[in-house]
Amino acid sequence: MPTAPSTSPASGSTGSPPPDGAHAPDTAPARRTWATLRPLVLRLHFYAGVLIAPFLLVAAATGFLYAAAFPAEKIVYAHELTVPVGEEKLPVSEQVAAAREAHPEGAVAAVRPSPEDDASTRVLLSGVDGVDPAHTLAVFVDPYTAEVRGALEQYGSTGALPLRTWIDEFHRDLRLGESGRLYSELAASWLWVVALGGLVLWFSRRRARRKLRGTTGRRRTLGLHGTVGAWAAAGFLFLSATGLTWSQYTGAHIDELRTSLGGATPSVSAGAGGEHSGHGASAAAGNGAHGVGLDKVLAAARAEGLGDPVEIVPPADAESAYVVKQIQRSWPTKQDSVAVDPATGQVTDELRFADYPVLAKLTRWGIDLHTGVLFGLVSQIALMLLALSLILLIVWGYRMWWQRGRGSAFGRPMPRGAWQKVPPQILVPLAVAVALVGYFVPLLGISLLAFLAVDILLGEIAHRRARTKAAAG
16 A cells, blocks of 8 residues: 655654655555555456345345344244243243143154243254254243243244344355255355455555545545445355354354364263263153153253253253253353262263353354354344445445446456466465365365356357457458
């Protein structure tokens, strides 16, 4: 970036030469390097903005709705989620019995006792006809009276109910299943590239050209686009990184890397007092009461310091134990878990969140912040603002594309062939780095190759037209 003339405090003059023996920093090589790279960055930012922006727009709009779905869910399902505060809560076993009497179908997969004075208890049933096999039927019970207040389909560890589930699935895969996940992974793969490229381009421009006041037309649109993008870039980088952690292809590479570094997420053993080998209890049959029963199991977990909210998972079979785990994803995170022997009611294994590997903790916090759970309403509002800023940036980007047109050259990109001017000592390492990133983030690499192929094809077509025109002339 060009440097401003120096000012000598002694003389008060500007642009004074340095004293004898002193030399001003030579920024010419850096300027020349950036001058050769800038057209490449501009062209990549242009193509990504034009061609990937529709995917980003859908992800931003559905992400905005998902963040807003948390408070909306509490309003829409207030009857099921909340109860009048009574004098004393009934034993969990009685609440489960009331739920099973109203809904005898399926099997008890888990129980979430009322975590607050005015909250209902959730009894989760699996294998219910008409309910997605990956979901459960949540039966809501008044913990004071055992009145069943309703039943709703539930999805995921955060207990998403139908409204949030629908938006979550649309945000994740457009409700198209595994193939639909490619859209969200493509958006997450390019978001960090677009954000970094825009940030570099914005800060490489002279300060005077970044001013908004008094500007009009494309320059004002560019100023708005750059200013909002610069402020929101850190948020976009975070959303891209955390979104890729559970994507289909890049997510698999990240899981392999975490495992190789010893950062896999552990889980309490549901066997008879084993180590943290990682298998949890699945859905149990009947009403979930095995051996000593739910109440003594919950009491044993309380004695180990597991406070609300918790989830009780019945044994998967005769060789398995109960698993009681904390399910609070908001701050402070509560993710401790214990296994309880159904025959004796004794704790056979425990796992504390404090003992998680650092990478496992960072993954947990990153995903929970991405989904708006970690800091509750604060993070949900922040996510909505980020999504709104991305929508505005896309609109302004397309507007600049429109305003950049000159006659028949509507929305033309930077001229081709800029890579030929990049010195080999920079071009070769850059190409290697891009290849490595493309391998690790496959949808980014594949789509980038597609961009290059299309660009080369269009260039060849334009070149042949020019030669034909020249020959005819």
